Amino acid sequence: MGYTITEKILMAHTDLKDIAPGQLINAKVDIALGNDITAPIAIREFRAAGGKEVFDREKIALVLDHFTPNKDISSAQQCKAVREFAVEHGVVHFYEGGQVGVEHALLPEKGIVLPGDLVIGADSHTCTYGAVGAFATGVGSTDLAAAMLEGELWFKVPASIKFIIYGRLAKWVSGKDLILHIIGRIGVDGALYQAMEFTGETISTLPMADRLSMANMAIEAGAKNGIFPPDAITEEYVRPRAKRPWKFYFSDPDAVYADVIEIDASKLEPQVAFPHLPSNVRGISDAGEVKIDQSLIGSCTNGRIEDLRVAAGILKNRKAAPHVRLIVVPATPLIYRQALQEGLLNIFMEAQAVISPPSCGACLGGHLGILAEGERAVATTNRNFVGRMGHPKSEVYLASPAVAAASAVLGRLASPDEL
Amino acid sequence: MIFKGRIWKFGDNIDTDAIIPARYLNTSDPAELAKHCMEDADPAFMSKMKPGDIIVGGENFGCGSSREHAPIAIKAAGISCVVAKSFARIFYRNSFNMGLPIFESGELADAIAEGDEIEIDSATGVITLSGSGRTFNISPIPPFMEKLIADGGLMKHIARK
Ligand code: SF4
Numbered sequence: 001m002g003y004t005i006t007e008k009i010l011m012a013h014t015d016l017k018d019i020a021p022g023q024l025i026n027a028k029v030d031i032a033l034g035n036d037i038t039a040p041i042a043i044r045e046f047r048a049a050g051g052k053e054v055f056d057r058e059k060i061a062l063v064l065d066h067f068t069p070n071k072d073i074s075s076a077q078q079c080k081a082v083r084e085f086a087v088e089h090g091v092v093h094f095y096e097g098g099q100v101g102v103e104h105a106l107l108p109e110k111g112i113v114l115p116g117d118l119v120i121g122a123d124s125h126t127c128t129y130g131a132v133g134a135f136a137t138g139v140g141s142t143d144l145a146a147a148m149l150e151g152e153l154w155f156k157v158p159a160s161i162k163f164i165i166y167g168r169l170a171k172w173v174s175g176k177d178l179i180l181h182i183i184g185r186i187g188v189d190g191a192l193y194q195a196m197e198f199t200g201e202t203i204s205t206l207p208m209a210d211r212l213s214m215a216n217m218a219i220e221a222g223a224k225n226g227i228f229p230p231d232a233i234t235e236e237y238v239r240p241r242a243k244r245p246w247k248f249y250f251s252d253p254d255a256v257y258a259d260v261i262e263i264d265a266s267k268l269e270p271q272v273a274f275p276h277l278p279s280n281v282r283g284i285s286d287a288g289e290v291k292i293d294q295s296l297i298g299s300c301t302n303g304r305i306e307d308l309r310v311a312a313g314i315l316k317n318r319k320a321a322p323h324v325r326l327i328v329v330p331a332t333p334l335i336y337r338q339a340l341q342e343g344l345l346n347i348f349m350e351a352q353a354v355i356s357p358p359s360c361g362a363c364l365g366g367h368l369g370i371l372a373e374g375e376r377a378v379a380t381t382n383r384n385f386v387g388r389m390g391h392p393k394s395e396v397y398l399a400s401p402a403v404a405a406a407s408a409v410l411g412r413l414a415s416p417d418e419l
Numbered sequence: 420m421i422f423k424g425r426i427w428k429f430g431d432n433i434d435t436d437a438i439i440p441a442r443y444l445n446t447s448d449p450a451e452l453a454k455h456c457m458e459d460a461d462p463a464f465m466s467k468m469k470p471g472d473i474i475v476g477g478e479n480f481g482c483g484s485s486r487e488h489a490p491i492a493i494k495a496a497g498i499s500c501v502v503a504k505s506f507a508r509i510f511y512r513n514s515f516n517m518g519l520p521i522f523e524s525g526e527l528a529d530a531i532a533e534g535d536e537i538e539i540d541s542a543t544g545v546i547t548l549s550g551s552g553r554t555f556n557i558s559p560i561p562p563f564m565e566k567l568i569a570d571g572g573l574m575k576h577i578a579r580k
Pocket of ligand 1: 299363
């Protein structure tokens with residue numbers, strides 16, 4: 001009996017000769033990630049357990065991206081604690097200040113996470129790295145502490161759901177729309193404890209940026225990880241970035257799946273997830289008249305240069321509607337610079353956007369774009385839970401950069417086709 | 420172990436933003452976090468609950484962010500344990516790793532009302548509803564997880580090794 005790509009990567013990080021869904025295993029970790037919210041607890045636990053040295057200073061990534069640039073004194077204290085730990089232990093992948101980007105955009109961009117890796121992160125969207133053919137999953141701070149100390153961690157081997165996606169995507173339909181549609185179809189616990197494996201002819205030509213935004217939202221269906229079989233697109237993305245060897249794994253033809261779901265992607269229109277669950281999904285033509293106060297283009301889901309290009313294409317020679325706050329957040333310093341050089345920032349400023357430094361701030365209702373009571377935002381982020389971007393009585397509508405840009409111009413949820 | 424207390428009932432998909440909103444995550448101090456426990460699901464929760472009380476949720480309890488601040492807030496608030504139809508996986512991990520007792524029961528949530536009192540015997544795996552005496556079973560906990568709880572969480576488990 002064959003194995004799935006997820007099972008193969010997990011097995012390759014153990015001494016086991018066989019592996020099966022449901023089994024509890026200890027596996028070696030290639031990269032362990034923490035941020036300014038989750039690392040302080042991990043550091044406390046690390047020290048409390050008598051930790052003197054990290055298992056490998058090249059395999060830990062600490063990214064101060066959530067409440068930065070420091071929002072207040074408490075945030076500054078948290079960042080300071082992480083910085084001191086990073087310096088003390090010589091952590092190689094430590095990012096802050098002008099080098100920091102949103103972690104899940106930054107790590108793939110810098111080639112820190114590679115195909116075949118086993119990555120854990122004390123951040124739920126760590127599953128993003130499945131886009132490059134890695135096993136990557138979100139864990140808690142105590143897990144991060146254990147991994148930093150021991151270089152290995154316990155896992156329950158997940159069963160896999162295989163998605164076979166076919167058909168040509170219509171204009172304005174992106175990976176974001178595909179994943180929103182999938183979550184709408186299977187629900188926020190539709191893949192609970194399971195791996196989501198994305199395959200099919202639509203996937204085989206899907207650009208890396210779209211794959212990253214799809215894998216990013218696997219957690220929104222409750223999944224342990226999302227994963228894409230590596231191919232020429234993966235190779236092209238990884239080769240110029242990697243500084244160490246990597247390995248492609250593929251599912252066997254006779255691998256066993258808990259479920260196989262086929263999706264005809266040619267029928268999709270741009271999708272929007274209504275408050276307050278990412279599964280509350282409708283096609284944009286069924287959105288009705290929903291006025292918005294803010295449009296946020298950014299985050300680890302859709303803050304990449306490809307996303308900004310799409311948004312700029314729509315915003316060119318246009319302006320955000322009166323009283324709509326348009327906020328653009330390039331996800332990393334490199335993306336920021338590219339957007340500058342390509343003239344995208346100019347287009348955004350002409351459209352009266354605020355351009356934020358790379359930060360998680362607005363996405364999680366931390367700072368740099370909080371909503372007041374009763375306000376509504378369309379956002380290219382991944383979560384629209386109650387209070388996610390501010391007041392508990394505010395609302396978040398999740399969509400692609402194209403829809404967020406068009407909505408900013410028209411002041412209501414809208415498709416770019418309406419412009 | 421025996422857990423006995425008044426239950427506070429919540430619905431399906433109670434996410435970590437409802438358990439502890441991100442706006443309070445500029446600290447990891449348990450006492451500070453506890454002040455805002457469940458705030459966006461029920462703003463009055465902390466003024467009503469008493470130490471030892473039990474949270475009962477529906478499907479996918481603790482979905483969303485990986486923040487360990489969620490189980491920390493619940494534990495620091497004095498909640499003795501959480502029972503749900505199912506748990507989101509990171510919340511499930513976090514709870515065992517840090518020693519917050521959680522139990523899965525498919526039937527309990529639908530059979531009880533806010534304010535009921537229950538008794539959970541983790542050794543026999545039986546929940547008893549006070550008054551009616553009606554009983555419910557808990558899904559068995561894998562032996563490895565039992566060991567984690569017995570050792571007092573993941574880091575103590577590692578330290579023991
Ligand atoms: S951008 Fe948003 S979802 Fe992504 S890591 Fe930051 S806070 Fe989390």
